[in-house]
Amino acid sequence: MNNKFISSLKFIFGWPLSLVALFFIAKLVSAQSGSIASYFKSPNLFLLIPGALLLSSYFFLRSYVWKKLLDEKGYSVSLREASYLWGISEFKRYTPGFIWAFVGKTLSFGEKGIDKKTIANLILIEISFFMLGTIIASLLAGSFIFSSLFPNLKYLSFPVVIFTFFVSMMFVFNKNILDKIKLPGFLKYVNLALPDFKPYSNFKLLIVSVFSHFIFGLGTFLVISSIIYLPLEKGLALVGLFTLSLLVGYLSIIAPMGLGVREGFITLALSKIISLQTAGLASIFARIVFIFSEILFLLFIFSWRNFKIKFIDKTEEFVSKYRYEIILGLLILIYIIYYTTISFLRHDNFFTGRFDLGNMDQTVWNTINGRIFAFSNPDGTNIVSRLSFHADFLLILLSPFYLIWNNPKMLLLIQTIVLGMGAVFVYLISKDLLKNKNISLAVSASYLLNPSLGYSNLYDFHPVVLATTFLLGAFYFVRKKKYALFLIFLFLACISKEQIWLIAAIFGLYVFFIQSKRLFGGALTILSASIFYLLIAKIIPSFYGGEHFALSYYSEFGDSPASVIKNIIFSPALLIKTLLTHDIPLYAYKLLLPVGFLPFLFPFALIFATPDLLIGSLSDNVQLRQIYYQYSAAITPFIFISTIYSIKFITDKFRKIPLSFFSWYILFFALISAYFLGPLPLSKRPNISVFTEQLSYRKDVINTLKQIPQDASVTSSNNLGAHLSHREKLYTLPLGVEEADYVAFLLTDNFAQPSLSAQKELAKNLKQNKRYYVVYEKDDFIVFKKYANLDL
Numbered sequence: 001m002n003n004k005f006i007s008s009l010k011f012i013f014g015w016p017l018s019l020v021a022l023f024f025i026a027k028l029v030s031a032q033s034g035s036i037a038s039y040f041k042s043p044n045l046f047l048l049i050p051g052a053l054l055l056s057s058y059f060f061l062r063s064y065v066w067k068k069l070l071d072e073k074g075y076s077v078s079l080r081e082a083s084y085l086w087g088i089s090e091f092k093r094y095t096p097g098f099i100w101a102f103v104g105k106t107l108s109f110g111e112k113g114i115d116k117k118t119i120a121n122l123i124l125i126e127i128s129f130f131m132l133g134t135i136i137a138s139l140l141a142g143s144f145i146f147s148s149l150f151p152n153l154k155y156l157s158f159p160v161v162i163f164t165f166f167v168s169m170m171f172v173f174n175k176n177i178l179d180k181i182k183l184p185g186f187l188k189y190v191n192l193a194l195p196d197f198k199p200y201s202n203f204k205l206l207i208v209s210v211f212s213h214f215i216f217g218l219g220t221f222l223v224i225s226s227i228i229y230l231p232l233e234k235g236l237a238l239v240g241l242f243t244l245s246l247l248v249g250y251l252s253i254i255a256p257m258g259l260g261v262r263e264g265f266i267t268l269a270l271s272k273i274i275s276l277q278t279a280g281l282a283s284i285f286a287r288i289v290f291i292f293s294e295i296l297f298l299l300f301i302f303s304w305r306n307f308k309i310k311f312i313d314k315t316e317e318f319v320s321k322y323r324y325e326i327i328l329g330l331l332i333l334i335y336i337i338y339y340t341t342i343s344f345l346r347h348d349n350f351f352t353g354r355f356d357l358g359n360m361d362q363t364v365w366n367t368i369n370g371r372i373f374a375f376s377n378p379d380g381t382n383i384v385s386r387l388s389f390h391a392d393f394l395l396i397l398l399s400p401f402y403l404i405w406n407n408p409k410m411l412l413l414i415q416t417i418v419l420g421m422g423a424v425f426v427y428l429i430s431k432d433l434l435k436n437k438n439i440s441l442a443v444s445a446s447y448l449l450n451p452s453l454g455y456s457n458l459y460d461f462h463p464v465v466l467a468t469t470f471l472l473g474a475f476y477f478v479r480k481k482k483y484a485l486f487l488i489f490l491f492l493a494c495i496s497k498e499q500i501w502l503i504a505a506i507f508g509l510y511v512f513f514i515q516s517k518r519l520f521g522g523a524l525t526i527l528s529a530s531i532f533y534l535l536i537a538k539i540i541p542s543f544y545g546g547e548h549f550a551l552s553y554y555s556e557f558g559d560s561p562a563s564v565i566k567n568i569i570f571s572p573a574l575l576i577k578t579l580l581t582h583d584i585p586l587y588a589y590k591l592l593l594p595v596g597f598l599p600f601l602f603p604f605a606l607i608f609a610t611p612d613l614l615i616g617s618l619s620d621n622v623q624l625r626q627i628y629y630q631y632s633a634a635i636t637p638f639i640f641i642s643t644i645y646s647i648k649f650i651t652d653k654f655r656k657i658p659l660s661f662f663s664w665y666i667l668f669f670a671l672i673s674a675y676f677l678g679p680l681p682l683s684k685r686p687n688i689s690v691f692t693e694q695l696s697y698r699k700d701v702i703n704t705l706k707q708i709p710q711d712a713s714v715t716s717s718n719n720l721g722a723h724l725s726h727r728e729k730l731y732t733l734p735l736g737v738e739e740a741d742y743v744a745f746l747l748t749d750n751f752a753q754p755s756l757s758a759q760k761e762l763a764k765n766l767k768q769n770k771r772y773y774v775v776y777e778k779d780d781f782i783v784f785k786k787y788a789n790l791d792l
Helices: 002-012 015-039 045-072 079-094 101-109 116-145 157-172 175-180 183-192 199-226 234-252 259-268 276-306 312-319 325-346 356-368 393-404 408-434 437-449 451-458 464-477 483-494 500-513 518-544 548-558 561-570 572-581 582-595 601-620 637-651 660-676 698-706 756-770
Strands: 372-376 381-384 715-716 729-734 741-747 772-778 783-785
Touching: 002 548, 045 079, 045 116, 045 199, 045 276, 079 101, 079 276, 101 116, 116 199, 116 234, 116 451, 175 183, 199 276, 199 660, 234 259, 259 276, 312 325, 325 408, 325 437, 325 451, 356 372, 356 393, 356 408, 356 729, 372 729, 393 408, 393 464, 408 437, 408 451, 408 464, 408 637, 437 451, 437 582, 437 637, 437 660, 451 464, 451 582, 451 637, 464 483, 464 500, 464 601, 464 637, 483 500, 483 518, 500 518, 500 601, 518 561, 548 561, 548 572, 561 572, 572 601, 582 601, 582 637, 582 660, 698 772, 698 783, 741 756, 756 772
Parallel strands: 715 729, 715 741
Antiparallel strands: 372 381, 741 783, 772 783
């Protein structure tokens, strides 16, 4: 009789209760879908789909936490089985009554031989991780919530999150501490909901819990952003706010899954920045997408668990065997998708310019059209060799790609893909040296989050930026003594810019002294140093018609390459004086914060970066000491290589320090630097102008520029240059007004030369000039044509 009763309970709490939950979901969706459909007709799928996938991932991460809780209690349940039973049980929470999800877990996992007392304990522990995870992630909303009440505290949210996290790790999740404390009244039962696992297990579970709820907040942010504009500068705070709404809904136990409560909270909060009606509809839309995301998760785990297909089994085996490599591949893919998208948006909205995408694009376009390595003189109106300025012969090798897509965006795409693939070499170098995939993945993730890498990717296109990956590849292959591949990657790096030949010379010294390949190493050093000197002292000056244009940055050390090199080497007092007068500590801080300053401990690999470090540190041009341009491209790879060597050095000296410590250490500083220094949307100073300052009539501008004949000469404002560079003669205002057939202005560039006001005055004067007439004008966009050319 007892067995029949239990069987009946299992049946009732199985699919029938799930169907009841589906009924209430259908009722909610049908009641609200009309208003949603009529108000939001065409969501941005580019934001909606990733948002929905993140919300589905949220459920998977929570089921993963449950599986790990079972592991800690000694129960072996496969991830697919644990996810399925957890998901089906959790789905029942939509049924009025609140307790059905807990009852469902008790019955479902009871069938797996887990006693009810253990399940009850695990449910309490799961709730503890859920609560603390949401609380920590919700603290990101501090700047949004307190800005009106406590303006001086609005910047404290991120430090508060970090502080709360460590406090929770040291105290709340240490059951042994609470067991020793005499807590008053009902508080003594608090420790019943705390895990008695090892501290490191608690740490990992808490990390996953915090991350899963951050994923929930980010997914909700993307979903709502797909139908209305949410300010990106408040992105991190809004992510925390949406996570807080989950906590508020969870605590409202009278409503299943906080239905209505969470929506009311989101509506009230968003009404501070958008209209009340829009906020209400957005919150309902987010709820509906959240429900469908959970159904998508259920369909996935149902198929995963119930369909015995060889392909699925083999895929699962493959994922299990190569999980680190797959995660790395996904991170690289996300990097490439994001930076390709934002690079294209920058170009489409005229944030790229003649300097420097237009210069590179014109050189590549000329090369593929038979005028090898030629472009219009940026300082004049004549056609010159690119060798007048730089020996970036890599542009010649890139020209065949224009046979696939003849567009400046091809260069932006190549740059992003090559930079993203640099993470592969970081991973391989780390795995080869440290023999640990976990730390290797962490260092690779840090590389992809590195602010200097992101900025160099965003700042137009420069061949030397590709050297970041090529130098990583060269170092990996020279370590593996695969010298043919080493020379290929090193050569590709060298032809990206002239000073890289100095780094090649240092590679030669490495081969000579470390690998004892005397002839090979010596020849490489001598040849590379000679090529560098010839390029700087002879070849580039001969094409330029004078000394290298950048020589003026080092006037304190001499007026020729030879004297500059001589004084740097033999005048230590002058060298130290120059270093002390420049802002070197701040430069070093920005370079090394992303890796927690570890290269200081074993700076061996930084020797390779010495040429570029000196070029930046000794220059009168402060831009060369910034991470916001391409100038750190040849330094970045050796920062990460040195980081790997530092970890190796420390773990060899102090064997009790586990590699896992450095994994979290690296990730911590990677996130800190990405937030405080990086360009990503949720950072403190995000590079989001391409989203917030889009040119409303950009299609009109692009279409008008396309109508200018390709054989016509054009002078334009810098921000139009990259859209006009597929021609032999392209000048940049104020140059070339007398020589050009067309003059084009887009008067939106605050960095216009000699100034934006001067360019506006020039455009005004051209309207009075009888030699010109206006071809097209709209707002700040004006195109003039000389009367001498009446064939347009």
